[in-house]
Amino acid sequence: MLDRLEIKTGNVNLMHSTVKPFNRRLTTHEVENIDSLVAAGDPSTKSLTEIDQYNMQRFLMNNSEWSKPRESYNSKKPFLKSFYKTKGNFFEINTPDFFLAFNPVIQYQQMVEKGNSQNLFYNSRGASIRGMISKKVAFDLYITDNQERDPLYVQDWIRRNTAVPGARYYKNFKAAGGYDYFDNRGSVSINATKYIDIQLGYDKNFIGDGHRSLLLSDFSGNALFLKFNTRIWKFNYENLFMELIPNYRRASGDYVLPRKYFRMNYLTFNATKWLNVGVFDAVVFGRQDHFDFQYIVPVMFLRPAESDIGSGDKAKLGLTAKANIKKKLQVYGQFVLDEFVLKQVVKNNGFWANKYGYQLGVKYPDAFGVKNLDLQVESNRVRPFTYTHNDSIGNYTHYNQPLAHPLGANFQEYIGILKYQPLNKLYLQAKAIYYYQGLDSAGINFGSNINAGYNTRTRDFGYFVGDGNKVKSMNINLLASYELKENLFVDANLQRRTYNRAVGGNTSATIFSFGVRWNMARRNFDF
Template sequence: MKKCIGVFLLLAVLYPAGLLAQSAIAPLNSDYYHNIDRYEIQGGKIYPGFFTSWKGYQREQIADFVDSLRGESGWSRVDEFNLNYLSNDNWEYADSANYQSRKPFLKHFYRSKSDLYHVNTKDFDLHINPVLYLSGGTESASDQRTYINTRGVQVRGMIDGKVGFYSFLGENQAIFPEYVMSDVRQGLVVPHEGFWKGYKENGVDYFTARGYITFNATKHINLQFGHDRFKIGNGYRSLILSDYAPAYLFLKMQTKVWKLNYTNLFTQMTANVLGNSSGLTGSRSYDNKYMSLHHLSLNIGKKLNVGVFEAVVFSNTDSTSNNGYELKYLNPIIFYRAIEQQNGSSDNVLLGADFKWLPIKKVSVYGQLVLDEFVLDNIKEGSGWWANKYAVQLGAEYVNALGINNLDVQVETNISRPYTYSHDTDYGSYSHYLQPLAHPLGANFNEVVGILRYQPLGRLQVTAKLIRAKYGTDGTDENWGGNILLRNTTREKDFNNEIGQGIGSTLTYGSLNLSYQFKHNLFIDLTHIYRKLDSDQASLNESTNYTSMALRWNIPHRYNEF
């Protein structure tokens, strides 16, 4: 990864005179991003230069999109509220933002509606905001009261109108519902997070840090370097790259020209961790592994976007202990599979495609296909060969459903064959910090997701979700293909593999969330979750009702939907 840093610094030196304005990225937040995407769906056409399959979005891009909508008529009061919210949240780039506060606090604070403190001059732009997440709840599966206590700060800005930066730091203590804490004790990781230690008798303590710098090397090429995460796709889940795993070190190069968006992502990730149920240990540095990914997205006309991707996960630790970045994978335009074969290596290469289609106004159809390994003859034979590893997503979204303003319905199905995303080496799986880079269930599952979002008032959002998944788990010393961290050389059989094999499990997850925005990015949430796991092994059965209330300030809702 040091080579990647060198390339980044070299470009920074070569292009200083030609740097163009570059904004920070809006942090990943499924509710926030839905609020943006729904307006493209409502219009029934792709906004020029807007590529929703790669998240996050540049704040300048969001502001331009919202400004383009201002010229249209017929917006409901709720839509006007949402557009004003997005403009004010990105006010430094918006033409139509009414961002100034009527009564700043002590003259210097909250001079804008969205920022605790800001500086906005020709040479320097700075936005500082506090971050707070205070949540408390109870559940039927445990007498333990749950809570989340997050305090932090978020900073973004720009220097000389050319180099953007972003940083988020947060200190956290939490006691999650029992199904999450059980997963922590068994897997030694906190979902979505990195290093952690025990807190009290049944809690976790962890520090969250993300940050990057970004600039445009040319009019059409953007470079970003730092520690963060991304998401590929238009669905609620992603089978290509999701934001489930924690942040990682990355260098990203994104080229937007004509109707194309071509993104290269080079990362350094954590291959394993050391610890026990009381927390992780730092007795020695954890082994690294690396991922290179490129994704090409093309807007065809005003209705259709298609994309193709290829990713490779590699690590030399197992064979030579020389755990460095393979320089050949820095090539931004070559097929990784060709390099892998040329090197005589067995790195884990995945490829596939995604699409989004807007057939009519208010409706979006989307999908993804991931091929981990694939032989067409074996598919035709229907033999259930283990190495036919693939994952498929298909979904649809209907906004302003049934003629009701701000009622949005989304239905999505995801399937993944056994052993998909796994590999025959210890560190070749499609994972980071022992957490999947794609779907939280790993592999060997089929899932249906239903989401209903209703915004009766500008400040009030009601969201109901129902998730039902069937998957297979492993018995002692077994590998039926769901745990992507296990070497697939330990598979149970070569043929007659099918989705859900192993210990059959059916997960039913339902949630109802009411979220009220008192002030800009200050929310009160009331959430109820029903979760039930029915397993062929009776001792694994689980059921809980979980109710919580949270105060959120400049931070997304925390979801543990698995």
């Protein structure tokens, strides 16, 4: 919805949406402004459809602590007089100085995979709480208990990486291929001044406008973080500090896992009403269990200070940009730079240390003149050894999972997504993901596995995207979701995935799933 509003209305204040999660206060304020323009018949909103307006009303209702009170938010028949007084929240208190919303969180998926006799399922239940005191201090808590047995290709990924996608600590659950884990998230936020927000939390963060991010994604598990966000004039500046878990091997018994640390600065600028550009600077500290206070200074490009202390850390630099074209299209992109030697780039000789990646994408709302049909096309390319380091502490990972793209490195990927909302409560989606990648072969490191140190390479030159044991994969998903009541969905999904390796044989999977979810996003595996 926010993508459509940003593109179709040309709202420049939504252009900082590259930073996710969204700021609930600021985003609700902008949607409220657009809703007011719709009510006034402003020409800038004439391209919004009835579905857009319906989605805006639902958005405002589900963010009632920041939106204007409306009679339409109230339930006609509250449950037991105290529950569902409003349509958006199971239990809600909304006064001028205190807000509290409590919602159950439940999801169950039953899956059937062709040729697999295992009982495949995803079972999650828990609670979500958010609140606010005097419009200054906010808090949120999200707790779920999860059990799952995933399709065979996901089980294979878990065994290879000793990690459950998006999760942290896990246990085996009943029969082979089953896993049990908690997903706990929470934060406290303070609106320190008119322009500065401070948040301390345990959750995920994302930088980008695409389906993927080459800078920072939410693919890995939750992490402890401290975040400062400054928004003034045409600038948005975010400083993020995280505590991460380096590569580890599961062992029996209880023990304390080691730590590593992450620092990021990201500045975005609304250069014009239609163009937003950003500069990204991040580093994973290469000192286990030790925070380097040299990195606490919240300014960009600390490489000189890093050199002063003899640090061998590999800072990541990045650029982002998005442009809205005539309120019809949005073109977006990212560039991540890990390391390079200019003369080797010019020679195009596959030098191992030329480590970079880029993303290009297009979003097209009301595609081909069909209302409420959205098309997104995206390409991601990352050279071998990008995100790697000379040890397992400094690489760009968390809990054995990539901090950026789930494929790691040494790949070319193409994504196409069609979303269609023909009715208020019906959501249809078709998604196709094709990629090729060069895997390690015969014990030789070809730079796709970012958990492996780059010193394990066998040569310095001749590394190109796709070199190694070349794999080609196509993953197609067809999803239909229907909203029975507010935030209560039934989902049906059909997935076809092929995985063809030059050496090692081919595999394929056909998976059908049916599920119900309440106040929760659908769990899926896009790799």
